[in-house]
Amino acid sequence: MKEENEKRMIIGTGEKIFLVVNNLIMVFLMVITLYPLLYVLFCSLSDPIELGKVSGLMIKPAGFSLRGYKAVLNSDNIWLGFRNTIFYVIVGTSCSMAITIIGAYAIAKKNFMLRKPVMLFIIFTMYFGGGMIPTFLVVQGLHLTNTVWAMIVPGMLSVYNMIVLRTSFQSVPESLYESAALDGANDFTMLTKITLPLSKAALATITLFYAVGKWGEWYPALVYLQKRRDLYPLQMFLRELLVKQEDMETLLANNVGQDAEAYLLKEIIKYATIIVTTVPILVVYPFLQKYFVKGVLVGSVKG
Missing domain, CATH: 1.20.5 (Single alpha-helices involved in coiled-coils or other helix-helix interfaces)
Incomplete structure (x- = not known):
């Protein structure tokens, strides 16, 4: 003992x-x-002059000032970017979810005759792509360049997301489909009345994946929207603000003129722009968090 x-x-x-x-x-x-x-x-949130005196780690704002946020929110480009990005997120995510759901449902059905060949073809696209130039030529050939659809169509489907969603659909008991078939239900009815209601966690997770991807997307705009600045997403304006100086000079001229603090305020504006473009998507996470973990685990337990 x-x-x-x-x-x-x-x-x-x-x-x-x-x-x-x-x-x-x-x-x-x-x-x-x-x-x-x-x-x-x-x-x-720091004061430009006080921030210039700080070196090393920060555990609180150096002074307090909202001048950076005022400058950012007074910029027409920021609001234009918000409008375009919200459109791309809503329309792009909706289109992506529609095609992902349809594809996942088809390859999840055991009685689909071409399931294995189609699945192999889909997996092949995960490892081998056409490359940037062939993709651009295809988008250009479809007359999508310099249109809103250039931000939506080329990357509409994620194979990874479809496989995760297929795994979730496969967890639905086959007996439910058999019972529905005996009652005369077709595939559309089974999908909308049985599969989707029982896969809410996976659907929320995949929706979040697509929405976050669309919110942070800027490279397609750089490639496909060269002549349509009015269609730029928010992240593209953020990139210009961080990489180029034209927009920054405009913001400074509109807010501080030739003030001696212009150089320091320039840094404040960059930080404020990053926060303004990041916070909205962070707000969405708490509402989908309870579905997120469950949805990811569904796709990892059963393959």
Whole structure:
């Protein structure tokens, strides 16, 4: 009995040490992941002159000023980018979900005769692509360049998302489909009345994947919207602000003229723009978090 109690004490102590070390590692990872965003937030709320005096890490804003946010929100390009990005997110995500759901449902059906060949063809596209130039020529040949559809059609389908959704659809009991078929239900009815209601977690997860991707997308605009600046998404204007100086000079002229603080305010505006373009998509996460983990696990447990 004494030896067993000692073993239990040793095991209990080992578990406590493991939990403490594990929690410390998790906290460390959380800090190094969260701090860059907090740093940008602190800088965006700082006073330009006070920020210029700071070096190293920041644990709070240097002074307090909303001049960066005022300058950003007074920019017509930011609001134009918001309008375009919201359109791309809503329409693009809707189109992507529609085609992903249809494709996932087809390859999830066991009685689909061409399921294996189609699945092999789909997986092949995950590893081999045509390349940038052939893709551009295809988009140009379809007359999609310099239109809103250049931001939606080329990347409409994600094979990975479709495979995850297919896995979720396969978890629906086959007996439900058989019962529905006996009642005269067709595939459309089965999809809308049985499959989709039982796959809400996976649908929410895939929707989030597509929406986040569309929100942060800028490269297609750089390639396909060369003559239509009025169709630029928000991230494209952010890129110009960070990489180029034309928009920054316009913002400075509209807000501070030739003020001696112009150089420091330029940095504040960059930080404020990053926050303005990032916060909206972060707000969506809490509402889908309860579906997110469950949806991802569905796609990882059963293949």
